Structure formats: structure tokens, C-alpha cells
Amino acid sequence: MAFLRLGSKPEVFHREGHSWVCTSGLPSDICINIGEMSFELHKFPLLSRSGLLEKLIEECSSGEGPSLSLRLDDIPGGAMAFELISNFCYGVRTELTAHNVVSIRCAAEYLQMTEDHGDGNLIMQTESFLNQVLGNWADSIAALEACEEVLPHAEELHIVPRCIDSLATKACSDPSSFSRPFPVRETKKSPENAGLWNGISTATKTRHTGEDWWYQDVSFLTLPLYKRLILAIESKGLRSESIAASVEHYARRYLPLMNRQSSFDDLHNVNTDDFRSRSKDSLRRDCRITS
Secondary structure, three states: OOEEEEOOEOOOEEEEOOEEEEOOOOOOOEEEEEOOEEEEEOHHHHHOOOHHHHHHHHHHHHHHOOOEEEEOOOOOOHHHHHHHHHHHHOOEOEEEEOOOHHHHHHHHHHOOOOHHHOOOOHHHHHHHHHHHHOOEHHHHHHHHHHHHHHHHHHHHOOHHHHHHHHHHHHHOOOHHHOEOOOOOOOOOOOOOOOOEEOOEEOOOOOOOOOOOOOHHHHOOOOHHHHHHHHHHHHHOOOOHHHHHHHHHHHHHHHOHHHHOHHHHHHOOOOOHHHHHHHHHHHHHHHHHHHO
């Protein structure tokens, strides 16, 4: 998995209950409150990197004395994202990964961490790293899933469509032409019944090498994101049979009865090709309704 290390200083924060305290030796002169968490920090490292914090600190400094208290409850990614951003502002070693770069990118936009507030600021760093993430199948999947946590912001910054386009392009390509570690996900098995896990069949292979190599990975996406991905794949010209098979695979994951032979008997021996066609048509209809 791709990662990017930022900063070089050792850790300068420690947690005390619901508070993060800087151990630099200088008394804190600003407290940032996010939900139940508070960050006892210093003005200069923050205002030198964030346009929003610079503005808020200037507005509040005249009325509150030397020490300020601000609330940032609306920051994308919440306290977890701000913890990493605080590390970045202090030059502390921080690691960006496909799992956290989306929330950090959205939070950096919220905080206005542009190049006007220091070269190599966080918007530029996260944008550059996102391009690296989207070159890898597994990282693109992780980034798209992470968009769920900050969805409105990720949509506004066009991160969601970028992830979807990256995955759709790769699903229509030869997997040997890009980085795709095997496997992204392993299907869990029950020790009591290796054939079923929570009612879902695990007897089928989880490692795919033909046209179906991407079915298992995308089946972990939420339905709205999966719908958008399938439509993007269709627009790129992938065979309808392959798309329909993916829809069937996705349905099998979330409709356990479809994995039992009795359920097919109850369907009065419905033709498989007919089922796939109807599954695909239903998916497209749902997309039009929700769009």
C-alpha cells in the first residue's frame, strides 16, 4: 500500500483523557475543541499553515486575551484528522496512506492550507499523494471507501468521481498493466462451516484471474458507490455479460438465500442469463431514481 511520510521531528503530543497536550515546554496559548476532544496547542504553528485558523485567531485575539479557545466541530474527519494535521503543522513525523488521505485532503481544504501559507503545504501534499494512490487498484478501493466518512466534502473536491474513474478504467484494462496486489480482501470462513459465513457462501474462489478478477473487491463498496462504479464501467465499454456477472456477484454477497440451492428451486428454475439481465436493468433503474 502506498504511503507518504511528512515531517521529521519526534512526537511532541501526548493524550490526557480527552485532551491532546503539546510537550514542547512552552505553555499552550490556544485550545482547539472538536467534539469531546481538545487540543492544547500554540498559535504560530497553526496560523502559519492555515488560512482559516489565521483568520479566526486574528478575530478572537483582541477579545480573549493571550489564550484562545476555538471550536472546529465541522472539520471533515473530526478529531482524528486534526490530530494528523497538528503533527504536520509542528513538523512531526506523519504518514499519509490510502485510508487517511481523503479525510486529510478534505480537512486541509476546510482549513485553507494553501501554498499562500507555506511551500509544500498540506493541500498540495495530499493532492500529489492522491495521484499516486489512484495509480494502484487496492489503494483506489481504499480511498473510495474512505470517501464515505467525508462524503459531501469528497464530492465537492471531486475525489469520489476521480476514484470511480480510476477503478472503472482499471476494471476495463489488463490487470497486469497496473499495480494490483492480490488479494485486496479475503472472504472470511466460519470454522464450523467452511461453506457458509453469516449465510453467505465462501466456497467460491476469492482470487480471480480472468475477467472477473475485480468482482470480489468492489463487492465491499456500499450500494450507492457500487452503482456509480458499474455505470462508469459500462460507459467505458466493458462487455455487458461481465457487468451483469459482477451485479450477480454483488447481490450474492448481500442476499444470502441466493447462495442456497433451495432458493434457486424456489425461483422455479429461472434462467441464469435472464436473471443477470434483469439484475443489471434493475441496477440501472435504481441509479436513475437516486440520481
